[in-house]
Amino acid sequence: MKSSVITFPGSNCDRDMDVALTKFGFKNKMVWHNDQELPKSDLIVLPGGFSYGDYLRCGSMASKSKIMHSVINYAKSGGLVMGICNGFQILVESGLVPGVLLRNKYLQFICKNVYVKVENKENTFFKNLDKKVLEFHIAHNEGNYFCTSDQLKEIEDNNQIAIYYCDQNGNTNDQINPNGSIKNIAGIFNKEKNVLGMMPHPERMIDESLSGEDGSIFFKNLLNNIK
Amino acid sequence: MKVSAVITLKKDVLDPQGKVIHETLDGMGFNSVNEVRQGKYFEIDVKENDPKKAKDLVEDMCKKLLANLVIENYKIIETQ
Numbered sequence: 001m002k003s004s005v006i007t008f009p010g011s012n013c014d015r016d017m018d019v020a021l022t023k024f025g026f027k028n029k030m031v032w033h034n035d036q037e038l039p040k041s042d043l044i045v046l047p048g049g050f051s052y053g054d055y056l057r058c059g060s061m062a063s064k065s066k067i068m069h070s071v072i073n074y075a076k077s078g079g080l081v082m083g084i085c086n087g088f089q090i091l092v093e094s095g096l097v098p099g100v101l102l103r104n105k106y107l108q109f110i111c112k113n114v115y116v117k118v119e120n121k122e123n124t125f126f127k128n129l130d131k132k133v134l135e136f137h138i139a140h141n142e143g144n145y146f147c148t149s150d151q152l153k154e155i156e157d158n159n160q161i162a163i164y165y166c167d168q169n170g171n172t173n174d175q176i177n178p179n180g181s182i183k184n185i186a187g188i189f190n191k192e193k194n195v196l197g198m199m200p201h202p203e204r205m206i207d208e209s210l211s212g213e214d215g216s217i218f219f220k221n222l223l224n225n226i227k
Numbered sequence: 228m229k230v231s232a233v234i235t236l237k238k239d240v241l242d243p244q245g246k247v248i249h250e251t252l253d254g255m256g257f258n259s260v261n262e263v264r265q266g267k268y269f270e271i272d273v274k275e276n277d278p279k280k281a282k283d284l285v286e287d288m289c290k291k292l293l294a295n296l297v298i299e300n301y302k303i304i305e306t307q
Contacts, residue, residue, distance in 0.1 A: 056292070056293070057295055060292065060295070064292065093295070099297065100295055100297045100298050102240070102241065102298065103243055103244065104243075105241070105243060106243070107243050107244065107247065144241075146240065146241075146297075146298060147297065148297065151297075180241070
């Protein structure tokens, strides 16, 4: 299976993502933001980081870069696209997934492990996953998911919420909401479920001795689903 | 000519920075503040002398890049 990770100026999780994808069997290529064409890929990943120094709004500049025309076409023709953290911000700015990511409610940069509940398994990203609650890592300043009430209704009606922030047992409530996101939303899909944006970093949870292995479970499952 | 654009958060969108600024002003003794909303201001010099065309151009920029219409409103001001 082939994957591509896009590097924007200011991306800093692109190589971590490369390590993770390669570890679980993807043949990964790094793609520069100024390129026009994507290599043949089964999965495109927009990595975390601080593209263009978060100028104007996080992800706004990167969403207009040359390679994004190809990424948008790829997504619209049904290709799998995953945006993590700053990658999620780029996805919302490019209009591939609905909503926006605002500054965290309490104005703090948050860097910690969180639990997320996988809500919807009828998609390539989470199908056949044998866990409902995963431990991932978050590190962001603008992860407060927001959308209009009309958008929220549409997102809920179409089952587009991918993951929620929750406690160890999968309970979602205000106390464990790290950043003020509406309904504890940590990740969402586009309508067709081939584009996933999420704030947590699965690529930081792929080593038993360093971090825990819920990221490993996610990537192994993803590879099997794409095969 | 120069055209300015002011980007503000929509009414329903939480503005934590505005809130903190409000509380700080309050702490400094400016007790007559109802609300503070923080926004962005752009001054754009366009190669265009027709005011209507210049404004239209900046409006297009606001829609496509400068503002995110899910959370922000924009206002165009002709400055020169």
